[in-house]
Amino acid sequence: MTRISLTGFGSHLPGTPLTDDALPPLDAPLTEAQAQRIGVTRRHWAGEHDTVPGMAAAAAEQALHRAGTPAADLDLIVLANWTGRRYIPELAPRLATLLGADRAVAFDLCCACAGFLYGLAITDSLLRTGRYRRALVVASETTSRRAAPGSRASRVYADGAGAFVLQRDAGRGGTLLDHELATDGEQHGIMDVTEDGHVRTHLRQRELAGLAAESIARLTTTLLERNGLSADDVDWFVPHTGTAGIHTAVRRRLPFRPERILTNFSTVGNVSSAAVPVALDHFVSRGLVKPGQLVLSASVGTGWYAAATLYTV
Known part of the structure; x- marks a missing residue:
């Protein structure tokens, strides 16, 4: 029976952790009880030069290193993102180039917050066809940019990227x-x-x-x-x-x-x-x-x- 292995994990959070005091003020200040209900004490926000493909590449390189898989050996890359989506050009091919995954088929996926798990499901199915062996699934989001300045959402939304490396019949890993x-x-x-x-x-x-x-x-x-x-x-x-x-x-x-x-x-x-x-x-x-x-x-x-x-x- 075909086994789809998880051989490497990686993540990337941009910049330094930001506490509430480091953020722009809210339109309506929070009470201590309201801040506790929001439940976020610190978060990371992407800077001017932090891009969706760039953050994805940082998480992916970590996952590939831990998997012992050179980017050049990847057959497939799936990039989940909605917060930095654009009509054209899409971002997964750029990610493949940043990684040096020159022969990988790379495509973008949305599905909002469920995008990464949808990406795993799609990649699982593609690997089981036998046409692909090694794959990378990445989610990279600049969610903070989707919060209205001064809103409570600006205390919740944050930025980051995470990645899994998958391989058909690897004989190791999860x-x-x-x-x-x-x-x-x-x-x-x-x-x-x-x-x-x-x-x-x-x-x-x-x-x-x-x-x-x-x-x-x-x-x-x-x-x-x-x-x-x-x-x-x-x-x-x-x-x-x-x-x-x-x-x-x-x-x-x-x-x-x-x-x-x-x-x-x-x-x-x-x-x-x-x-x-x-x-x-x-x-x-x-x-x-x-x-x-x-x-x-x-x-x-x-x-x-x-x-x-x-x-x-």
Whole structure:
């Protein structure tokens, strides 16, 4: 049976950590209780010269080094991004050139905050065809630029990139086991971007948190049942939760023990589709998530997208 291995992880956060005091003032100052509910104590913002392909390349080079895979050996590159998207030219081919992956097929993917997990699912399918052997999936986001200046979102949105290296029948590393994807066009209009390029939400935060938790719970349950697993069989649940309210709703809705849910949201902020690979890389690098352990990651994205992935590291 074909095995899709996860052979390397990497991440990149631009600049230095920024506390609230280092950010431009809000239109309406926060009370201490409100700041605690936002739940982010520091984050990284991309500078003038930090680009989506550049941050992606930094995360990818780290992942490739750890995988022991030269960029020139890559067959496939998938770049998830929505915050810096443009009509043309798209960004994945530029990333391939920055890495020196001259023979890789490279393409862009959106799917909002769920983009990275969608990228893993697509890459898994392409590797199993036998036409490709080594692949790189990267998410790179400048989410801070999608927050209106002076808004509370500017205290949550942040920037960063994360990457996984995948290989067919590598015989080493972790294993990509299964995935589940879903969309719901009935929820299409709950968020959009203004003409100024800033995210605008048309749903109360409590309702948005409930929708996100329900979507994640449904896909997670499906994934566990299909693989004959219970929540207790999973070593770590590493989700993208987006806001502190969504994180709380997910914890209440899912059966995972609180100590088995890992997130670095408070020190990284909402880095959108890069959230899962950035968190996973941080926890693996610190030795908290260990080789061979079973991980389940889930995410939602406006549109409406939902995704869940089961893998070992």
